[in-house]
Amino acid sequence: MPDDELILRPIGFIRTEKKPLKFDARHQPDERQAETSRLELLPGDKYQKALKDLAGFDRIWLLWWFHRNKDWRPEVLPPRGPSKRRGVFATRSPHRPNPLGITPVQLLAVKKGYLLLGPCDLVDGTPVFDIKPYIPAYDSFPEAKSGWIAEVDAALAAPPAFRVAFTEAANEHLAWLRDSWGIDFRDRMTEMLARDPSPHRTRRIRSRHGDLFDIGCGAWFAVFQVEGDLVTVRHLKPAFPLKFLTDPARPVIPDKEAQLAFRKRWPAFVD
Ligand SMILES: C[S@@+](CC[C@H](N)C(=O)[O-])C[C@H]1O[C@@H](n2cnc3c(N)ncnc32)[C@H](O)[C@@H]1O
Structure with missing residues (x-):
């Protein structure tokens, strides 16, 4: 040795x-x-x-x-x-x-x-x-x-700098995930966005096109917009592309069935 x-x-x-x-x-x-x-x-x-x-x-x-x-x-x-x-x-x-x-x-x-x-x-x-x-x-x-x-x-002990609101679609997606699949990251996501919604690699916040951003929450993205001190979560979408979800060589994808069901139910919200 x-x-x-x-x-x-x-x-x-x-x-x-x-x-x-x-x-x-x-x-x-x-x-x-x-x-x-x-x-x-x-x-x-x-x-x-x-x-x-x-x-x-x-x-x-x-x-x-x-x-x-x-x-x-x-x-x-x-x-x-x-x-x-x-x-x-x-x-x-x-x-x-x-x-x-x-x-x-x-x-x-x-x-x-x-x-x-x-x-x-x-x-x-x-x-x-x-x-x-x-x-x-x-x-x-x-x-x-x-x-x-x-x-x-x-800085974290200070009151949160942003207010967080949800569109009807976002509320519907979050409630469906919670009630049908037992997946509930609403509080944690709200806490993170209320503190600081700016792009951050570890917090998985990134800028998309236009004035939209997304935040990664486990196997999901929440798409949001920032106007002044207001963060509006517009909708959710699955984080994994369809080709991964349907590839039998990748058996361990978190929330796989829920992501497939989301795609079927809300195709307009998926890229
Ligand atoms: C930020 S580290 C702090 C660890 C510890 N208190 C310290 O200072 O050494 C804690 C994180 O490590 C990760 N973790 C725990 N066990 C691990 C392991 N066996 N291998 C890699 N990451 C692990 C978990 O995600 C956990 O949230």
């Missing part, structure tokens, strides 16, 4: 309901959610012994691997705030030279072979390398400055 390489082996894997790349997935654990996750340890007495004395800590650090990432970039575009690239080491982006994640997660229970955890930001199947107790006296510095994040947080 070359001197500049180190080997890490997982101690276990996260099991969670969290689906990868969901439009409404939060970027840090959302502790208002009542969700739980499990850290399933690899078999063996050694790991079970290593958990001794862990009960009693409210929180633990998980050290883990962004195993779904294949690349890294020195500068990244964070999803929140203005469209401005930041050095990756000044962010929590998954696109790192060594894609290591750290999360201070709630420890709900220590069980035989697994830990029961509170909400976390790891997708199902994520390999975990280590566990350490979270110790507020050592790990928490609430007065510490947080650079550009503080500026973005202050």
Whole structure:
């Protein structure tokens, strides 16, 4: 093994309901959610012994691997705030030279072979390398400055700069998606447009022709217009082209049946 390489082996894997790349997935654990996750340890007495004395800590650090990432970039575009690239080491982006994640997660229970955890930001199947107790006296510095994040947080704490309205068609599309397919991104999309509807790669907002824009919401686009401080969502449309939706070689397309049904029902709203 070359001197500049180190080997890490997982101690276990996260099991969670969290689906990868969901439009409404939060970027840090959302502790208002009542969700739980499990850290399933690899078999063996050694790991079970290593958990001794862990009960009693409210929180633990998980050290883990962004195993779904294949690349890294020195500068990244964070999803929140203005469209401005930041050095990756000044962010929590998954696109790192060594894609290591750290999360201070709630420890709900220590069980035989697994830990029961509170909400976390790891997708199902994520390999975990280590566990350490979270110790507020050592790990928490609430007065510490947080650079550009503080500026973005202050901007986000201000009232939203835009009002968001929906045409009759947009309302009809959103209600159909919610009632017939259980797909509901209205609140998240409204929140994003009310903050800042300007083009942004990570937020998937782009300029279309004329004065129209669209925002990507999972497998859907919402087409909108901006006049002064008013954002009007005109209609939705499926994000995947028909040739992808009907290609049997691409079996895993999110909301595939709903996208096909939308095309049939509202052909005039599809490119
Ligand atoms: C913005 S990162 C922050 C992670 C962590 N709190 C940190 O600072 O290391 C969290 C996002 O990583 C993504 N993610 C979670 N598990 C992943 C994995 N195994 N591979 C790639 N991306 C993952 C999820 O989309 C989640 O919203």
